Amino acid sequence: MFISRHALKRLQFQRSALSETFLGALSLCYPQQAAYALSSDSLAESAPADSLDTAVTEHTSVALASPTDSAPQALCSEDSCAAWRHAPGIKGVTLAGQRFQEELRRPEGSSRQPGRVQCRSFSAQALPSKQSDEAEPQGFVRGGYSVEQFPPDKVRNFSIIAHVDHGKSTLADRLLEMTGAIPRGGRAQYLDKLQVERERGITVKAQTVSLVYSHKGEDYLVNLVDTPGHVDFSYEVSRSLAACQGALLLVDAAQGIQAQTVANFYLAFDLELSIVPVLNKIDLPAAEPEKVAEQVQQVFDIPADRCLLTSAKTGKGLDAILPAIIEYIPPPKGRPDGLLKLLLFDAYHDEYRGVICLVEVIDGVLRKGDRVTACSTGENYEILEVGLLTPDPAATQQLRTGQVGYVITGMKSTRAARLGDTWHLLKQPVEPLPGFKPIKSMVFAGLYPVSNADFDALASAVERLTLNDASVAVKRENSTALGAGFRCGYLGLLHMEVFHQRLHQEYGASIITTTPTVPYSLKHADGSTEEIQNPSQFPLGKKLAGIFEPTVEATIITPTPHVGAIMQLAQGRRGEMTEHALLGPERTLLKYTLPLAELGGNFYDSLKSITSGYASFDYEAGQQRRADLVRLDLLLNGEPIDALARVVHREKAQKVGAAMCAAMKDQLSRQMFEVVIQAAANGKIIARETMKAFRKNVLAKCYGGDVSRKRKLLEKQKEGKARMRRVGSVDLPQAVFHSLMRT
Numbered sequence: 001m002f003i004s005r006h007a008l009k010r011l012q013f014q015r016s017a018l019s020e021t022f023l024g025a026l027s028l029c030y031p032q033q034a035a036y037a038l039s040s041d042s043l044a045e046s047a048p049a050d051s052l053d054t055a056v057t058e059h060t061s062v063a064l065a066s067p068t069d070s071a072p073q074a075l076c077s078e079d080s081c082a083a084w085r086h087a088p089g090i091k092g093v094t095l096a097g098q099r100f101q102e103e104l105r106r107p108e109g110s111s112r113q114p115g116r117v118q119c120r121s122f123s124a125q126a127l128p129s130k131q132s133d134e135a136e137p138q139g140f141v142r143g144g145y146s147v148e149q150f151p152p153d154k155v156r157n158f159s160i161i162a163h164v165d166h167g168k169s170t171l172a173d174r175l176l177e178m179t180g181a182i183p184r185g186g187r188a189q190y191l192d193k194l195q196v197e198r199e200r201g202i203t204v205k206a207q208t209v210s211l212v213y214s215h216k217g218e219d220y221l222v223n224l225v226d227t228p229g230h231v232d233f234s235y236e237v238s239r240s241l242a243a244c245q246g247a248l249l250l251v252d253a254a255q256g257i258q259a260q261t262v263a264n265f266y267l268a269f270d271l272e273l274s275i276v277p278v279l280n281k282i283d284l285p286a287a288e289p290e291k292v293a294e295q296v297q298q299v300f301d302i303p304a305d306r307c308l309l310t311s312a313k314t315g316k317g318l319d320a321i322l323p324a325i326i327e328y329i330p331p332p333k334g335r336p337d338g339l340l341k342l343l344l345f346d347a348y349h350d351e352y353r354g355v356i357c358l359v360e361v362i363d364g365v366l367r368k369g370d371r372v373t374a375c376s377t378g379e380n381y382e383i384l385e386v387g388l389l390t391p392d393p394a395a396t397q398q399l400r401t402g403q404v405g406y407v408i409t410g411m412k413s414t415r416a417a418r419l420g421d422t423w424h425l426l427k428q429p430v431e432p433l434p435g436f437k438p439i440k441s442m443v444f445a446g447l448y449p450v451s452n453a454d455f456d457a458l459a460s461a462v463e464r465l466t467l468n469d470a471s472v473a474v475k476r477e478n479s480t481a482l483g484a485g486f487r488c489g490y491l492g493l494l495h496m497e498v499f500h501q502r503l504h505q506e507y508g509a510s511i512i513t514t515t516p517t518v519p520y521s522l523k524h525a526d527g528s529t530e531e532i533q534n535p536s537q538f539p540l541g542k543k544l545a546g547i548f549e550p551t552v553e554a555t556i557i558t559p560t561p562h563v564g565a566i567m568q569l570a571q572g573r574r575g576e577m578t579e580h581a582l583l584g585p586e587r588t589l590l591k592y593t594l595p596l597a598e599l600g601g602n603f604y605d606s607l608k609s610i611t612s613g614y615a616s617f618d619y620e621a622g623q624q625r626r627a628d629l630v631r632l633d634l635l636l637n638g639e640p641i642d643a644l645a646r647v648v649h650r651e652k653a654q655k656v657g658a659a660m661c662a663a664m665k666d667q668l669s670r671q672m673f674e675v676v677i678q679a680a681a682n683g684k685i686i687a688r689e690t691m692k693a694f695r696k697n698v699l700a701k702c703y704g705g706d707v708s709r710k711r712k713l714l715e716k717q718k719e720g721k722a723r724m725r726r727v728g729s730v731d732l733p734q735a736v737f738h739s740l741m742r743t
């Protein structure tokens with residue numbers, strides 16, 4: 001087959017632009033590589049007919065390729081890039097679009113004569129012919145590939161795991177660029193799509209992308225999952241790892257092993273994944289790769305010489321990563337001829353396409369049009385679309401054993417997608433996979449609209465956002481002070497903040513949130529137990545057989561000189577040390593059992609400040625522990641504000657109560673009557689502040705005259721009042737809730 005007529009026409013049309021200047025520019029970019037261009041004179045006889053057949057589309061304004069043996073690259077315009085990206089033999093696509101298009105725009109006559117350059121095949125192999133009658137014009141198949149070309153031994157599924165900020169997303173960018181999935185030099189942290197991720201520079205949601213990589217003349221379908229680093233999102237990590245056979249364990253070569261490096265290593269280790277250690281950021285002056293490699297050997301028992309050394313920033317050492325993935329990470333083990341068995345490991349909601357489920361085909365083949373059953377719910381679904389994320393969705397007709405991709409089923413809500421579930425073909429049951437641990441909310445907080453009139457808008461925003469973040473537990477609740485709202489359960493404080501920020505940014509919601517609390521377990525005198533998620537449910541004046549609070553098993557890794565200060569901090573937070581180990585001569589690992597409630601407030605900030613930012617911290621849920629706790633209420637003129645109630649340790653009640661009274665006094669504008677602010681522990685007053693009466697006369701500055709101006713000022717005051725919350729006779733501004741949350 002020859003190049004399409006349409007493409008030919010375009011190439012002829014553009015031939016005058018293929019100037020020497022352009023080729024000169026190209027050879028400047030790639031001095032070691034010979035550049036070959038298609039010029040109309042040589043096109044017919046020397047166009048690499050077979051190899052261009054599928055790769056060239058009508059968008060093609062591509063002019064040249066550089067066929068060196070080591071890393072053939074295609075240079076192309078933006079339009080055609082996607083088409084070239086997956087052409088076999090092309091190990092990288094360089095988006096030279098900018099420069100290329102500039103050259104094309106050069107006015108006639110201003111450039112030198114077109115160069116006569118012979119066209120050569122840039123591909124060592126011919127494009128594979130399509131092996132089924134599927135005919136998707138786009139995405140994965142457009143690159144000339146079909147999923148059928150990748151039996152399990154040509155598939156690799158891996159995750160990138162690391163401590164926060166060690167460079168996962170940057171490394172993922174580089175791998176995507178190297179395999180042509182995204183253009184070079186594009187947006188940084190390509191897979192971090194949410195605004196909140198970009199603003200905070202953190203990954204919140206794991207992202208999956210399928211790449212094609214040629215190794216020793218063979219094409220592999222490589223599926224990469226970029227995972228979040230922060231402890232609150234470790235559920236995302238463990239879930240993503242379930243769809244992988246290996247992991248790149250990334251360690252910052254300047255910072256060394258940190259708490260989440262350890263935690264994430266064990267998540268991968270427990271799942272028996274093959275681990276490829278990578279020491280990143282070797283370009284930093286403070287990098288000490290040899291030392292960190294020794295740490296890796298000491299802590300994880302991985303030989304130091306197995307560590308790859310890279311800089312995701314400069315590109316150094318990156319060439320070794322994909323070959324290591326192919327060689328060290330085993331292919332998926334499923335049975336291609338077995339009954340269909342799918343692992344559902346993630347799901348998100350797309351505004352236009354509904355729920356998109358991410359799956360790994362464990363056994364068998366999933367085809368478009370199949371009817372499947374979800375083991376946990378017994379619900380049946382029809383597979384309306386199936387495909388790979390490349391990173392944009394590219395529909396295929398099927399997904400085969402070991403492949404990771406997406407399916408669309410017409411499912412209405414992500415809540416119906418039970419993550420960890422097994423799916424099978426209708427009436428062809430299989431043994432279900434073990435599934436994931438259920439998500440457990442670690443902290444709860446009230447969520448209210450600033451104005452009662454906005455409740456419906458907030459309800460709709462919460463509903464839509466939880467479609468994409470099903471790990472938030474939501475329940476309706478009413479507060480005397482704040483009216484109708486919700487009690488939400490989150491995986492941690494950062495998760496809570498991210499949810500609030502997304503509500504505001506993505507849905508424009510104005511909210512008031514209450515102090516976060518952990519779930520307490522009450523044991524009643526009759527032996528029954530009750531979990532409370534709201535301190536105002538804490539019974540007053542009732543004898544309890546016991547109060548239990550959740551704890552965490554915390555890991556802290558710190559430079560050894562800071563150990564004393566950390567021990568003091570942990571003791572002040574009711575922590576009990578469970579392990580103290582040296583990690584080499586300079587660093588120490590400490591393990592503590594800490595009450596989860598004590599991680600609120602400023603624990604993390606205190607840890608950072610006493611160690612000048614050098615300590616890292618991670619935790620996992622621990623056991624419930626008996627504790628001497630009291631309910632602390634804040635009262636205004638004798639009336640408790642339910643939204644500000646909290647549960648604290650008896651020994652701390654006095655200090656916290658006094659701080660809350662002082663903060664309230666600070667925030668409250670003076671009223672026209674005296675206001676008494678009190679804190680009460682289990683109903684007994686323990687702290688008090690008094691605010692003298694004051695009358696704010698908004699008309700004071702309005703000398704004489706105009707009635708309409710006076711009215712305007714009064715209107716404004718009224719508006720301001722609408723934004724306040726009335727408790728008894730006192731108006732509370734929104735800021736009170738925010739500042740007391742931090743006390």
Ligand SMILES: Nc1nc2c(ncn2[C@@H]2O[C@H](COP(=O)(O)OP(=O)(O)OP(=O)(O)O)[C@@H](O)[C@H]2O)c(=O)[nH]1
Binds near residue numbers: 166202281314
């Ligand atoms: N000097 C240097 N900086 C790097 C390198 N790799 C990443 N960075 C920088 O390190 C910072 C964190 O990189 P990210 O890729 O966002 O790290 P991450 O691990 O994905 O972060 P989380 O998703 O929040 O866990 C960014 O400012 C990067 O530009 C590197 O090799 N060298």
